[in-house]
Amino acid sequence: MVTKTVTVKNAQGLHMRPAGILAAEMKKFAGCTVTLKTAEKTAKASAVMQIMAAGIKCGTQVEITADGENEQAALDKAVELFESGFGE
Numbered sequence: 702m703v704t705k706t707v708t709v710k711n712a713q714g715l716h717m718r719p720a721g722i723l724a725a726e727m728k729k730f731a732g733c734t735v736t737l738k739t740a741e742k743t744a745k746a747s748a749v750m751q752i753m754a755a756g757i758k759c760g761t762q763v764e765i766t767a768d769g770e771n772e773q774a775a776l777d778k779a780v781e782l783f784e785s786g787f788g789e
Contacts, residue, residue, distance in 0.1 A: 702720060702766060702767070702768040702772065703762075703766070703767050703768075703772050703773055703776045704764060704765065704766045704767075704776075705723065705765050705776060705780055706720070706759035706762055706763065706764045706765070707761060707762075707765060707780055707784065708760060708761070708762055708763070708781040708783075709756050709757055709758065709759055709761045709783065710759070710783070710784070710786040711759055711782040711786050711789055712759050713759065713767065714756070714757050714758040715752055715753070715755070715757040716753075717727075717749075717753065718789075719782075719787035719789070720752040720753050720765060721747050721749055722782060722787050722788075723746055723779065723782055723787070724746065724747050724748060724749040724781070726731065726754060727746040727775065727778075727779065728747045728763055728769075728773050729768075730770070730775040731770075731779060732769050733748065733767055733768065733770050733771055733772050733775045733789075734767070734768050735765065735766070735767045735768075735775050735776070735779060736765070736766045737752065737755065737763050737764070737765060738763065738764040738765075738766065739755060739757060739762065739763055739764075740762075741755075742754075742755040742757075743755075744745055744754070745759075746765070746779060752782055761785055763783070765779045765780065765783075766781070768773060769785070785788025
């Protein structure tokens with residue numbers, strides 16, 4: 702299991718577009734479970750509706766945890782997406 706904490710840079714938080722991008726990328730790591738954890742909620746990173754339901758806003762600290770096959774690659778990709786602001 703590997704973990705890293707990132708801060709949401711998107712002005713509108715994790716709305717539908719970045720949530721969809723994150724979920725699509727995390728589904729590529731089928732043997733790995735990736736979760737997003739904030740102070741209030743936990744969401745499966747491959748589930749768009751869970752990410753949306755978590756209501757993650759700009760400036761929120763998010764702990765990303767990857768566990769399973771290719772966990773470091775999955776974590777690195779998730780961190781890269783957060784740090785790039787999902788291309789916004």
